Amino acid sequence: MRLEKLQTNRSRTWTRMAMLAALLGGVGFTVAETAVVPPHTPKVGAIPKYPPGMFQPPSPTTIPDDEMGAMIRKGQRIFMHTGELAPQFVGNRLACANCHLDAGRMPDSAPMWAAFVSYPAYRSKNQHVNTLAERIQGCFTYSMNGKAPPLGDPVLVALQSYFQWLATGAEVGSKMMGSGYPKLDQPEREPDYFEGQKVYAQNCALCHGANGEGQRSSDGKQVFPPLWGPESFNWGAGMHRIGTAAAFIKANMPFSRGGLLSTQQAWDVALFMNSHERPQDPRFAGSVDATREQFHASDDSMYGRRFNGHLLGSGR
CATH class of the missing domain: 1.10.760.10 (Cytochrome c-like domain)
Structure with missing residues:
Protein backbone atom coordinates (compact mmCIF):
# COMPACT_ATOMS: atom_id res chain seq x y z
CA MET A 1 0.00 0.00 0.00
CA ARG A 2 2.83 2.42 0.87
CA LEU A 3 4.56 1.69 -2.45
CA GLU A 4 1.32 2.23 -4.36
CA LYS A 5 0.78 5.55 -2.57
CA LEU A 6 4.35 6.63 -3.37
CA GLN A 7 3.92 5.77 -7.04
CA THR A 8 0.62 7.69 -7.11
CA ASN A 9 2.23 10.74 -5.53
CA ARG A 10 5.14 10.58 -7.99
CA SER A 11 2.71 10.32 -10.89
CA ARG A 12 0.82 13.37 -9.65
CA THR A 13 4.06 15.30 -9.16
CA TRP A 14 5.26 14.45 -12.66
CA THR A 15 1.90 15.47 -14.12
CA ARG A 16 2.16 18.87 -12.45
CA MET A 17 5.75 19.24 -13.66
CA ALA A 18 4.81 18.33 -17.23
CA MET A 19 1.92 20.83 -17.13
CA LEU A 20 4.30 23.53 -15.97
CA ALA A 21 6.73 22.70 -18.77
CA ALA A 22 3.93 22.93 -21.31
CA LEU A 23 2.75 26.26 -19.92
CA LEU A 24 6.24 27.75 -19.96
CA GLY A 25 7.02 26.29 -23.35
CA GLY A 26 10.51 24.99 -22.69
CA VAL A 27 12.35 21.87 -21.69
CA GLY A 28 15.91 23.13 -21.22
CA PHE A 29 17.80 22.82 -17.95
CA THR A 30 18.67 26.49 -17.67
CA VAL A 31 17.65 29.57 -15.77
CA ALA A 32 19.16 31.76 -18.45
CA GLU A 33 16.90 30.70 -21.29
CA THR A 34 13.30 29.65 -20.60
CA ALA A 35 11.76 26.98 -18.44
CA VAL A 36 13.20 24.87 -15.69
CA VAL A 37 10.68 22.32 -14.54
CA PRO A 38 12.14 20.27 -11.67
CA PRO A 39 11.13 21.11 -8.08
CA HIS A 40 13.16 23.56 -5.99
CA THR A 41 14.36 25.46 -9.07
CA PRO A 42 15.46 29.09 -9.24
CA LYS A 43 13.04 31.65 -10.57
CA VAL A 44 12.80 31.53 -14.36
CA GLY A 45 14.98 34.21 -15.92
CA ALA A 46 17.13 34.62 -12.81
CA ILE A 47 20.92 34.70 -13.03
CA PRO A 48 22.49 32.63 -10.25
CA LYS A 49 24.64 34.37 -7.67
CA TYR A 50 28.07 32.77 -7.54
CA PRO A 51 30.42 32.68 -4.53
CA PRO A 52 32.90 35.55 -4.06
CA GLY A 53 35.85 35.19 -6.41
CA MET A 54 33.89 33.01 -8.85
CA PHE A 55 33.83 34.10 -12.47
CA GLN A 56 30.48 35.52 -13.50
CA PRO A 57 29.57 34.84 -17.16
CA PRO A 58 27.78 37.67 -18.95
CA SER A 59 24.04 38.07 -18.96
CA PRO A 60 22.19 36.82 -22.07
CA THR A 61 20.90 40.39 -22.48
CA THR A 62 24.43 41.46 -23.44
CA ILE A 63 24.66 39.29 -26.56
CA PRO A 64 25.24 41.80 -29.37
CA ASP A 65 22.58 42.43 -31.96
CA ASP A 66 24.76 41.78 -34.99
CA GLU A 67 26.12 38.90 -37.07
CA MET A 68 28.33 37.68 -34.24
CA GLY A 69 25.42 37.86 -31.84
CA ALA A 70 23.32 35.79 -34.20
CA MET A 71 26.01 33.08 -34.22
CA ILE A 72 26.27 33.19 -30.41
CA ARG A 73 22.51 32.74 -30.08
CA LYS A 74 22.61 29.89 -32.56
CA GLY A 75 25.29 28.19 -30.48
CA GLN A 76 23.22 28.63 -27.33
CA ARG A 77 20.18 27.07 -28.98
CA ILE A 78 22.23 24.11 -30.24
CA PHE A 79 23.68 23.68 -26.77
CA MET A 80 20.21 23.51 -25.24
CA HIS A 81 18.45 21.50 -27.96
CA THR A 82 21.29 19.55 -29.54
CA GLY A 83 19.33 16.62 -30.92
CA GLU A 84 16.74 18.87 -32.52
CA LEU A 85 19.15 21.38 -34.07
CA ALA A 86 22.10 19.10 -34.89
CA PRO A 87 20.38 15.74 -35.49
CA GLN A 88 22.95 14.66 -38.07
CA PHE A 89 25.57 14.44 -35.30
CA VAL A 90 23.48 13.10 -32.38
CA GLY A 91 22.62 9.44 -31.79
CA ASN A 92 20.70 9.60 -28.51
CA ARG A 93 18.26 11.73 -26.50
CA LEU A 94 20.83 13.93 -24.75
CA ALA A 95 21.73 17.60 -25.10
CA CYS A 96 24.93 19.43 -24.16
CA ALA A 97 23.06 21.12 -21.31
CA ASN A 98 22.38 17.81 -19.57
CA CYS A 99 25.96 17.62 -18.28
CA HIS A 100 26.81 21.34 -18.43
CA LEU A 101 23.98 22.90 -16.44
CA ASP A 102 22.35 26.32 -16.77
CA ALA A 103 23.19 26.48 -20.47
CA GLY A 104 26.87 25.86 -19.75
CA ARG A 105 27.07 28.66 -17.19
CA MET A 106 26.97 26.85 -13.86
CA PRO A 107 30.24 26.38 -11.93
CA ASP A 108 31.15 22.85 -10.86
CA SER A 109 29.18 21.38 -13.78
CA ALA A 110 31.99 21.71 -16.33
CA PRO A 111 31.02 25.27 -17.39
CA MET A 112 31.84 26.34 -20.90
CA TRP A 113 33.46 29.62 -19.88
CA ALA A 114 36.14 27.59 -18.10
CA ALA A 115 36.49 25.11 -20.97
CA PHE A 116 37.04 27.88 -23.50
CA VAL A 117 40.13 29.23 -21.70
CA SER A 118 41.48 25.72 -20.94
CA TYR A 119 42.18 24.60 -24.51
CA PRO A 120 44.37 23.65 -26.31
CA ALA A 121 45.27 21.01 -23.71
CA TYR A 122 46.79 17.54 -23.55
CA ARG A 123 44.26 14.76 -22.95
CA SER A 124 45.33 11.32 -21.83
CA LYS A 125 42.18 9.88 -23.41
CA ASN A 126 43.60 10.28 -26.91
CA GLN A 127 47.20 11.04 -25.90
CA HIS A 128 47.71 14.29 -27.73
CA VAL A 129 47.05 18.01 -27.42
CA ASN A 130 43.42 18.75 -28.26
CA THR A 131 41.95 21.99 -29.55
CA LEU A 132 38.58 23.09 -28.22
CA ALA A 133 36.99 22.04 -31.50
CA GLU A 134 38.42 18.53 -31.15
CA ARG A 135 37.19 18.37 -27.58
CA ILE A 136 33.66 19.25 -28.74
CA GLN A 137 33.92 16.60 -31.46
CA GLY A 138 34.64 14.06 -28.73
CA CYS A 139 31.47 15.05 -26.89
CA PHE A 140 29.42 14.31 -30.00
CA THR A 141 31.17 10.96 -30.48
CA TYR A 142 30.87 9.73 -26.92
CA SER A 143 28.38 11.68 -24.82
CA MET A 144 25.97 12.12 -27.72
CA ASN A 145 26.71 8.64 -29.11
CA GLY A 146 26.81 10.26 -32.54
CA LYS A 147 29.48 11.39 -34.94
CA ALA A 148 31.88 14.30 -34.85
CA PRO A 149 31.01 17.41 -36.86
CA PRO A 150 33.86 18.13 -39.28
CA LEU A 151 36.14 21.04 -38.50
CA GLY A 152 34.58 24.27 -39.74
CA ASP A 153 31.06 22.86 -39.66
CA PRO A 154 28.48 25.53 -38.72
CA VAL A 155 27.51 23.55 -35.62
CA LEU A 156 31.09 23.67 -34.30
CA VAL A 157 31.48 27.34 -35.23
CA ALA A 158 28.24 28.25 -33.44
CA LEU A 159 29.13 26.32 -30.27
CA GLN A 160 32.63 27.80 -30.09
CA SER A 161 31.19 31.28 -30.63
CA TYR A 162 28.81 30.75 -27.73
CA PHE A 163 31.60 29.45 -25.48
CA GLN A 164 33.82 32.41 -26.37
CA TRP A 165 31.06 34.82 -25.41
CA LEU A 166 30.44 32.99 -22.12
CA ALA A 167 34.15 33.43 -21.32
CA THR A 168 34.07 37.21 -21.84
CA GLY A 169 36.48 38.64 -19.24
CA ALA A 170 37.79 35.26 -18.08
CA GLU A 171 41.46 34.90 -17.21
CA VAL A 172 43.70 32.72 -19.35
CA GLY A 173 46.60 30.68 -18.02
CA SER A 174 45.36 29.30 -14.72
CA LYS A 175 42.64 26.87 -13.68
CA MET A 176 39.49 28.77 -12.88
CA MET A 177 37.48 28.24 -9.71
CA GLY A 178 34.37 26.23 -10.61
CA SER A 179 35.85 24.57 -13.69
CA GLY A 180 35.11 20.93 -14.46
CA TYR A 181 33.51 18.90 -11.69
CA PRO A 182 34.85 19.35 -8.15
CA LYS A 183 37.26 16.73 -6.86
CA LEU A 184 35.36 14.34 -4.64
CA ASP A 185 36.75 12.66 -1.53
CA GLN A 186 37.04 8.91 -1.59
CA PRO A 187 34.11 7.08 0.03
CA GLU A 188 34.39 5.74 3.55
CA ARG A 189 33.65 2.26 2.22
CA GLU A 190 33.58 0.66 -1.21
CA PRO A 191 30.65 1.91 -3.35
CA ASP A 192 27.71 -0.45 -3.08
Missing part, protein backbone atom coordinates in the same frame (compact mmCIF):
# COMPACT_ATOMS: atom_id res chain seq x y z
CA TYR A 193 25.29 -1.20 -5.93
CA PHE A 194 22.33 -1.99 -3.70
CA GLU A 195 22.81 1.09 -1.53
CA GLY A 196 23.04 3.10 -4.74
CA GLN A 197 19.80 1.52 -5.91
CA LYS A 198 18.11 2.84 -2.77
CA VAL A 199 19.56 6.34 -3.28
CA TYR A 200 18.40 6.29 -6.89
CA ALA A 201 14.84 5.26 -5.99
CA GLN A 202 14.59 7.98 -3.35
CA ASN A 203 16.28 10.87 -5.14
CA CYS A 204 16.61 10.23 -8.88
CA ALA A 205 13.85 8.01 -10.25
CA LEU A 206 11.17 10.70 -10.14
CA CYS A 207 12.94 12.63 -12.91
CA HIS A 208 15.11 10.01 -14.61
CA GLY A 209 12.67 7.10 -14.52
CA ALA A 210 12.68 3.83 -12.64
CA ASN A 211 14.76 2.23 -15.41
CA GLY A 212 17.00 5.21 -16.16
CA GLU A 213 14.99 6.05 -19.29
CA GLY A 214 14.46 9.71 -18.42
CA GLN A 215 11.20 11.59 -18.91
CA ARG A 216 9.59 13.13 -21.97
CA SER A 217 6.86 15.73 -22.23
CA SER A 218 3.52 14.98 -23.87
CA ASP A 219 4.84 16.21 -27.21
CA GLY A 220 7.81 13.82 -27.07
CA LYS A 221 10.54 16.29 -26.08
CA GLN A 222 13.12 15.05 -23.62
CA VAL A 223 12.70 16.87 -20.32
CA PHE A 224 14.98 14.75 -18.11
CA PRO A 225 17.83 12.80 -19.71
CA PRO A 226 18.18 9.01 -19.81
CA LEU A 227 21.04 7.79 -17.62
CA TRP A 228 21.55 4.37 -19.18
CA GLY A 229 20.11 2.29 -21.98
CA PRO A 230 20.16 2.84 -25.76
CA GLU A 231 19.31 6.57 -25.61
CA SER A 232 22.04 7.56 -23.15
CA PHE A 233 25.77 8.27 -23.44
CA ASN A 234 27.97 5.41 -24.59
CA TRP A 235 30.70 3.47 -22.82
CA GLY A 236 33.34 5.85 -24.13
CA ALA A 237 31.87 8.96 -22.48
CA GLY A 238 33.59 10.41 -19.45
CA MET A 239 30.40 10.13 -17.41
CA HIS A 240 30.62 6.33 -17.56
CA ARG A 241 33.51 6.56 -15.11
CA ILE A 242 32.30 6.08 -11.56
CA GLY A 243 34.44 8.86 -10.11
CA THR A 244 33.39 11.40 -12.73
CA ALA A 245 29.72 10.57 -12.29
CA ALA A 246 30.01 10.70 -8.50
CA ALA A 247 31.64 14.13 -8.60
CA PHE A 248 28.95 15.50 -10.92
CA ILE A 249 26.16 13.98 -8.84
CA LYS A 250 27.53 15.27 -5.52
CA ALA A 251 27.84 18.82 -6.81
CA ASN A 252 24.70 19.05 -8.91
CA MET A 253 22.09 16.39 -8.11
CA PRO A 254 19.22 16.14 -7.37
CA PHE A 255 18.71 18.94 -9.87
CA SER A 256 19.02 22.40 -8.26
CA ARG A 257 19.76 20.70 -4.92
CA GLY A 258 23.44 19.89 -5.35
CA GLY A 259 25.16 18.86 -2.13
CA LEU A 260 22.08 17.14 -0.75
CA LEU A 261 23.59 13.67 -1.04
CA SER A 262 26.49 12.57 1.12
CA THR A 263 29.79 11.71 -0.49
CA GLN A 264 29.10 8.01 0.12
CA GLN A 265 25.64 8.28 -1.45
CA ALA A 266 27.10 9.97 -4.52
CA TRP A 267 29.60 7.12 -4.99
CA ASP A 268 26.93 4.48 -4.41
CA VAL A 269 24.44 5.90 -6.88
CA ALA A 270 27.18 6.53 -9.47
CA LEU A 271 28.12 2.84 -9.26
CA PHE A 272 24.47 1.86 -9.59
CA MET A 273 23.95 4.12 -12.61
CA ASN A 274 27.07 2.90 -14.37
CA SER A 275 26.40 -0.79 -13.76
CA HIS A 276 23.78 -0.87 -16.52
CA GLU A 277 24.14 -1.38 -20.24
CA ARG A 278 24.55 1.52 -22.61
CA PRO A 279 25.71 1.93 -26.23
CA GLN A 280 29.04 0.39 -27.19
CA ASP A 281 32.30 2.30 -26.93
CA PRO A 282 33.07 3.59 -30.47
CA ARG A 283 36.67 2.48 -29.93
CA PHE A 284 35.52 -1.16 -29.68
CA ALA A 285 38.56 -3.36 -30.30
CA GLY A 286 36.83 -6.53 -31.51
CA SER A 287 35.84 -7.94 -28.14
CA VAL A 288 34.74 -6.63 -24.76
CA ASP A 289 37.85 -8.06 -23.09
CA ALA A 290 40.20 -6.42 -25.59
CA THR A 291 38.36 -3.10 -25.35
CA ARG A 292 38.51 -3.15 -21.56
CA GLU A 293 42.22 -3.96 -21.59
CA GLN A 294 42.93 -1.10 -24.00
CA PHE A 295 40.58 1.62 -22.78
CA HIS A 296 38.92 0.62 -19.50
CA ALA A 297 41.54 -1.18 -17.40
CA SER A 298 40.62 0.67 -14.23
CA ASP A 299 38.48 0.18 -11.13
CA ASP A 300 36.77 3.40 -12.21
CA SER A 301 35.07 1.66 -15.16
CA MET A 302 32.44 -1.06 -15.05
CA TYR A 303 32.94 -1.84 -18.74
CA GLY A 304 33.99 -5.45 -19.25
CA ARG A 305 33.18 -6.45 -15.68
CA ARG A 306 30.63 -9.08 -14.74
CA PHE A 307 27.74 -8.12 -12.52
CA ASN A 308 24.93 -10.51 -11.61
CA GLY A 309 26.22 -12.87 -14.27
CA HIS A 310 26.12 -10.22 -17.00
CA LEU A 311 29.17 -8.96 -18.91
CA LEU A 312 28.80 -5.19 -19.05
CA GLY A 313 29.62 -3.85 -22.50
CA SER A 314 28.29 -6.94 -24.26
CA GLY A 315 25.08 -5.14 -25.09
CA ARG A 316 22.91 -8.04 -24.02
Whole structure:
Protein backbone atom coordinates (compact mmCIF):
# COMPACT_ATOMS: atom_id res chain seq x y z
CA MET A 1 0.00 0.00 0.00
CA ARG A 2 2.83 2.42 0.87
CA LEU A 3 4.56 1.69 -2.45
CA GLU A 4 1.32 2.23 -4.36
CA LYS A 5 0.78 5.55 -2.57
CA LEU A 6 4.35 6.63 -3.37
CA GLN A 7 3.92 5.77 -7.04
CA THR A 8 0.62 7.69 -7.11
CA ASN A 9 2.23 10.74 -5.53
CA ARG A 10 5.14 10.58 -7.99
CA SER A 11 2.71 10.32 -10.89
CA ARG A 12 0.82 13.37 -9.65
CA THR A 13 4.06 15.30 -9.16
CA TRP A 14 5.26 14.45 -12.66
CA THR A 15 1.90 15.47 -14.12
CA ARG A 16 2.16 18.87 -12.45
CA MET A 17 5.75 19.24 -13.66
CA ALA A 18 4.81 18.33 -17.23
CA MET A 19 1.92 20.83 -17.13
CA LEU A 20 4.30 23.53 -15.97
CA ALA A 21 6.73 22.70 -18.77
CA ALA A 22 3.93 22.93 -21.31
CA LEU A 23 2.75 26.26 -19.92
CA LEU A 24 6.24 27.75 -19.96
CA GLY A 25 7.02 26.29 -23.35
CA GLY A 26 10.51 24.99 -22.69
CA VAL A 27 12.35 21.87 -21.69
CA GLY A 28 15.91 23.13 -21.22
CA PHE A 29 17.80 22.82 -17.95
CA THR A 30 18.67 26.49 -17.67
CA VAL A 31 17.65 29.57 -15.77
CA ALA A 32 19.16 31.76 -18.45
CA GLU A 33 16.90 30.70 -21.29
CA THR A 34 13.30 29.65 -20.60
CA ALA A 35 11.76 26.98 -18.44
CA VAL A 36 13.20 24.87 -15.69
CA VAL A 37 10.68 22.32 -14.54
CA PRO A 38 12.14 20.27 -11.67
CA PRO A 39 11.13 21.11 -8.08
CA HIS A 40 13.16 23.56 -5.99
CA THR A 41 14.36 25.46 -9.07
CA PRO A 42 15.46 29.09 -9.24
CA LYS A 43 13.04 31.65 -10.57
CA VAL A 44 12.80 31.53 -14.36
CA GLY A 45 14.98 34.21 -15.92
CA ALA A 46 17.13 34.62 -12.81
CA ILE A 47 20.92 34.70 -13.03
CA PRO A 48 22.49 32.63 -10.25
CA LYS A 49 24.64 34.37 -7.67
CA TYR A 50 28.07 32.77 -7.54
CA PRO A 51 30.42 32.68 -4.53
CA PRO A 52 32.90 35.55 -4.06
CA GLY A 53 35.85 35.19 -6.41
CA MET A 54 33.89 33.01 -8.85
CA PHE A 55 33.83 34.10 -12.47
CA GLN A 56 30.48 35.52 -13.50
CA PRO A 57 29.57 34.84 -17.16
CA PRO A 58 27.78 37.67 -18.95
CA SER A 59 24.04 38.07 -18.96
CA PRO A 60 22.19 36.82 -22.07
CA THR A 61 20.90 40.39 -22.48
CA THR A 62 24.43 41.46 -23.44
CA ILE A 63 24.66 39.29 -26.56
CA PRO A 64 25.24 41.80 -29.37
CA ASP A 65 22.58 42.43 -31.96
CA ASP A 66 24.76 41.78 -34.99
CA GLU A 67 26.12 38.90 -37.07
CA MET A 68 28.33 37.68 -34.24
CA GLY A 69 25.42 37.86 -31.84
CA ALA A 70 23.32 35.79 -34.20
CA MET A 71 26.01 33.08 -34.22
CA ILE A 72 26.27 33.19 -30.41
CA ARG A 73 22.51 32.74 -30.08
CA LYS A 74 22.61 29.89 -32.56
CA GLY A 75 25.29 28.19 -30.48
CA GLN A 76 23.22 28.63 -27.33
CA ARG A 77 20.18 27.07 -28.98
CA ILE A 78 22.23 24.11 -30.24
CA PHE A 79 23.68 23.68 -26.77
CA MET A 80 20.21 23.51 -25.24
CA HIS A 81 18.45 21.50 -27.96
CA THR A 82 21.29 19.55 -29.54
CA GLY A 83 19.33 16.62 -30.92
CA GLU A 84 16.74 18.87 -32.52
CA LEU A 85 19.15 21.38 -34.07
CA ALA A 86 22.10 19.10 -34.89
CA PRO A 87 20.38 15.74 -35.49
CA GLN A 88 22.95 14.66 -38.07
CA PHE A 89 25.57 14.44 -35.30
CA VAL A 90 23.48 13.10 -32.38
CA GLY A 91 22.62 9.44 -31.79
CA ASN A 92 20.70 9.60 -28.51
CA ARG A 93 18.26 11.73 -26.50
CA LEU A 94 20.83 13.93 -24.75
CA ALA A 95 21.73 17.60 -25.10
CA CYS A 96 24.93 19.43 -24.16
CA ALA A 97 23.06 21.12 -21.31
CA ASN A 98 22.38 17.81 -19.57
CA CYS A 99 25.96 17.62 -18.28
CA HIS A 100 26.81 21.34 -18.43
CA LEU A 101 23.98 22.90 -16.44
CA ASP A 102 22.35 26.32 -16.77
CA ALA A 103 23.19 26.48 -20.47
CA GLY A 104 26.87 25.86 -19.75
CA ARG A 105 27.07 28.66 -17.19
CA MET A 106 26.97 26.85 -13.86
CA PRO A 107 30.24 26.38 -11.93
CA ASP A 108 31.15 22.85 -10.86
CA SER A 109 29.18 21.38 -13.78
CA ALA A 110 31.99 21.71 -16.33
CA PRO A 111 31.02 25.27 -17.39
CA MET A 112 31.84 26.34 -20.90
CA TRP A 113 33.46 29.62 -19.88
CA ALA A 114 36.14 27.59 -18.10
CA ALA A 115 36.49 25.11 -20.97
CA PHE A 116 37.04 27.88 -23.50
CA VAL A 117 40.13 29.23 -21.70
CA SER A 118 41.48 25.72 -20.94
CA TYR A 119 42.18 24.60 -24.51
CA PRO A 120 44.37 23.65 -26.31
CA ALA A 121 45.27 21.01 -23.71
CA TYR A 122 46.79 17.54 -23.55
CA ARG A 123 44.26 14.76 -22.95
CA SER A 124 45.33 11.32 -21.83
CA LYS A 125 42.18 9.88 -23.41
CA ASN A 126 43.60 10.28 -26.91
CA GLN A 127 47.20 11.04 -25.90
CA HIS A 128 47.71 14.29 -27.73
CA VAL A 129 47.05 18.01 -27.42
CA ASN A 130 43.42 18.75 -28.26
CA THR A 131 41.95 21.99 -29.55
CA LEU A 132 38.58 23.09 -28.22
CA ALA A 133 36.99 22.04 -31.50
CA GLU A 134 38.42 18.53 -31.15
CA ARG A 135 37.19 18.37 -27.58
CA ILE A 136 33.66 19.25 -28.74
CA GLN A 137 33.92 16.60 -31.46
CA GLY A 138 34.64 14.06 -28.73
CA CYS A 139 31.47 15.05 -26.89
CA PHE A 140 29.42 14.31 -30.00
CA THR A 141 31.17 10.96 -30.48
CA TYR A 142 30.87 9.73 -26.92
CA SER A 143 28.38 11.68 -24.82
CA MET A 144 25.97 12.12 -27.72
CA ASN A 145 26.71 8.64 -29.11
CA GLY A 146 26.81 10.26 -32.54
CA LYS A 147 29.48 11.39 -34.94
CA ALA A 148 31.88 14.30 -34.85
CA PRO A 149 31.01 17.41 -36.86
CA PRO A 150 33.86 18.13 -39.28
CA LEU A 151 36.14 21.04 -38.50
CA GLY A 152 34.58 24.27 -39.74
CA ASP A 153 31.06 22.86 -39.66
CA PRO A 154 28.48 25.53 -38.72
CA VAL A 155 27.51 23.55 -35.62
CA LEU A 156 31.09 23.67 -34.30
CA VAL A 157 31.48 27.34 -35.23
CA ALA A 158 28.24 28.25 -33.44
CA LEU A 159 29.13 26.32 -30.27
CA GLN A 160 32.63 27.80 -30.09
CA SER A 161 31.19 31.28 -30.63
CA TYR A 162 28.81 30.75 -27.73
CA PHE A 163 31.60 29.45 -25.48
CA GLN A 164 33.82 32.41 -26.37
CA TRP A 165 31.06 34.82 -25.41
CA LEU A 166 30.44 32.99 -22.12
CA ALA A 167 34.15 33.43 -21.32
CA THR A 168 34.07 37.21 -21.84
CA GLY A 169 36.48 38.64 -19.24
CA ALA A 170 37.79 35.26 -18.08
CA GLU A 171 41.46 34.90 -17.21
CA VAL A 172 43.70 32.72 -19.35
CA GLY A 173 46.60 30.68 -18.02
CA SER A 174 45.36 29.30 -14.72
CA LYS A 175 42.64 26.87 -13.68
CA MET A 176 39.49 28.77 -12.88
CA MET A 177 37.48 28.24 -9.71
CA GLY A 178 34.37 26.23 -10.61
CA SER A 179 35.85 24.57 -13.69
CA GLY A 180 35.11 20.93 -14.46
CA TYR A 181 33.51 18.90 -11.69
CA PRO A 182 34.85 19.35 -8.15
CA LYS A 183 37.26 16.73 -6.86
CA LEU A 184 35.36 14.34 -4.64
CA ASP A 185 36.75 12.66 -1.53
CA GLN A 186 37.04 8.91 -1.59
CA PRO A 187 34.11 7.08 0.03
CA GLU A 188 34.39 5.74 3.55
CA ARG A 189 33.65 2.26 2.22
CA GLU A 190 33.58 0.66 -1.21
CA PRO A 191 30.65 1.91 -3.35
CA ASP A 192 27.71 -0.45 -3.08
CA TYR A 193 25.29 -1.20 -5.93
CA PHE A 194 22.33 -1.99 -3.70
CA GLU A 195 22.81 1.09 -1.53
CA GLY A 196 23.04 3.10 -4.74
CA GLN A 197 19.80 1.52 -5.91
CA LYS A 198 18.11 2.84 -2.77
CA VAL A 199 19.56 6.34 -3.28
CA TYR A 200 18.40 6.29 -6.89
CA ALA A 201 14.84 5.26 -5.99
CA GLN A 202 14.59 7.98 -3.35
CA ASN A 203 16.28 10.87 -5.14
CA CYS A 204 16.61 10.23 -8.88
CA ALA A 205 13.85 8.01 -10.25
CA LEU A 206 11.17 10.70 -10.14
CA CYS A 207 12.94 12.63 -12.91
CA HIS A 208 15.11 10.01 -14.61
CA GLY A 209 12.67 7.10 -14.52
CA ALA A 210 12.68 3.83 -12.64
CA ASN A 211 14.76 2.23 -15.41
CA GLY A 212 17.00 5.21 -16.16
CA GLU A 213 14.99 6.05 -19.29
CA GLY A 214 14.46 9.71 -18.42
CA GLN A 215 11.20 11.59 -18.91
CA ARG A 216 9.59 13.13 -21.97
CA SER A 217 6.86 15.73 -22.23
CA SER A 218 3.52 14.98 -23.87
CA ASP A 219 4.84 16.21 -27.21
CA GLY A 220 7.81 13.82 -27.07
CA LYS A 221 10.54 16.29 -26.08
CA GLN A 222 13.12 15.05 -23.62
CA VAL A 223 12.70 16.87 -20.32
CA PHE A 224 14.98 14.75 -18.11
CA PRO A 225 17.83 12.80 -19.71
CA PRO A 226 18.18 9.01 -19.81
CA LEU A 227 21.04 7.79 -17.62
CA TRP A 228 21.55 4.37 -19.18
CA GLY A 229 20.11 2.29 -21.98
CA PRO A 230 20.16 2.84 -25.76
CA GLU A 231 19.31 6.57 -25.61
CA SER A 232 22.04 7.56 -23.15
CA PHE A 233 25.77 8.27 -23.44
CA ASN A 234 27.97 5.41 -24.59
CA TRP A 235 30.70 3.47 -22.82
CA GLY A 236 33.34 5.85 -24.13
CA ALA A 237 31.87 8.96 -22.48
CA GLY A 238 33.59 10.41 -19.45
CA MET A 239 30.40 10.13 -17.41
CA HIS A 240 30.62 6.33 -17.56
CA ARG A 241 33.51 6.56 -15.11
CA ILE A 242 32.30 6.08 -11.56
CA GLY A 243 34.44 8.86 -10.11
CA THR A 244 33.39 11.40 -12.73
CA ALA A 245 29.72 10.57 -12.29
CA ALA A 246 30.01 10.70 -8.50
CA ALA A 247 31.64 14.13 -8.60
CA PHE A 248 28.95 15.50 -10.92
CA ILE A 249 26.16 13.98 -8.84
CA LYS A 250 27.53 15.27 -5.52
CA ALA A 251 27.84 18.82 -6.81
CA ASN A 252 24.70 19.05 -8.91
CA MET A 253 22.09 16.39 -8.11
CA PRO A 254 19.22 16.14 -7.37
CA PHE A 255 18.71 18.94 -9.87
CA SER A 256 19.02 22.40 -8.26
CA ARG A 257 19.76 20.70 -4.92
CA GLY A 258 23.44 19.89 -5.35
CA GLY A 259 25.16 18.86 -2.13
CA LEU A 260 22.08 17.14 -0.75
CA LEU A 261 23.59 13.67 -1.04
CA SER A 262 26.49 12.57 1.12
CA THR A 263 29.79 11.71 -0.49
CA GLN A 264 29.10 8.01 0.12
CA GLN A 265 25.64 8.28 -1.45
CA ALA A 266 27.10 9.97 -4.52
CA TRP A 267 29.60 7.12 -4.99
CA ASP A 268 26.93 4.48 -4.41
CA VAL A 269 24.44 5.90 -6.88
CA ALA A 270 27.18 6.53 -9.47
CA LEU A 271 28.12 2.84 -9.26
CA PHE A 272 24.47 1.86 -9.59
CA MET A 273 23.95 4.12 -12.61
CA ASN A 274 27.07 2.90 -14.37
CA SER A 275 26.40 -0.79 -13.76
CA HIS A 276 23.78 -0.87 -16.52
CA GLU A 277 24.14 -1.38 -20.24
CA ARG A 278 24.55 1.52 -22.61
CA PRO A 279 25.71 1.93 -26.23
CA GLN A 280 29.04 0.39 -27.19
CA ASP A 281 32.30 2.30 -26.93
CA PRO A 282 33.07 3.59 -30.47
CA ARG A 283 36.67 2.48 -29.93
CA PHE A 284 35.52 -1.16 -29.68
CA ALA A 285 38.56 -3.36 -30.30
CA GLY A 286 36.83 -6.53 -31.51
CA SER A 287 35.84 -7.94 -28.14
CA VAL A 288 34.74 -6.63 -24.76
CA ASP A 289 37.85 -8.06 -23.09
CA ALA A 290 40.20 -6.42 -25.59
CA THR A 291 38.36 -3.10 -25.35
CA ARG A 292 38.51 -3.15 -21.56
CA GLU A 293 42.22 -3.96 -21.59
CA GLN A 294 42.93 -1.10 -24.00
CA PHE A 295 40.58 1.62 -22.78
CA HIS A 296 38.92 0.62 -19.50
CA ALA A 297 41.54 -1.18 -17.40
CA SER A 298 40.62 0.67 -14.23
CA ASP A 299 38.48 0.18 -11.13
CA ASP A 300 36.77 3.40 -12.21
CA SER A 301 35.07 1.66 -15.16
CA MET A 302 32.44 -1.06 -15.05
CA TYR A 303 32.94 -1.84 -18.74
CA GLY A 304 33.99 -5.45 -19.25
CA ARG A 305 33.18 -6.45 -15.68
CA ARG A 306 30.63 -9.08 -14.74
CA PHE A 307 27.74 -8.12 -12.52
CA ASN A 308 24.93 -10.51 -11.61
CA GLY A 309 26.22 -12.87 -14.27
CA HIS A 310 26.12 -10.22 -17.00
CA LEU A 311 29.17 -8.96 -18.91
CA LEU A 312 28.80 -5.19 -19.05
CA GLY A 313 29.62 -3.85 -22.50
CA SER A 314 28.29 -6.94 -24.26
CA GLY A 315 25.08 -5.14 -25.09
CA ARG A 316 22.91 -8.04 -24.02
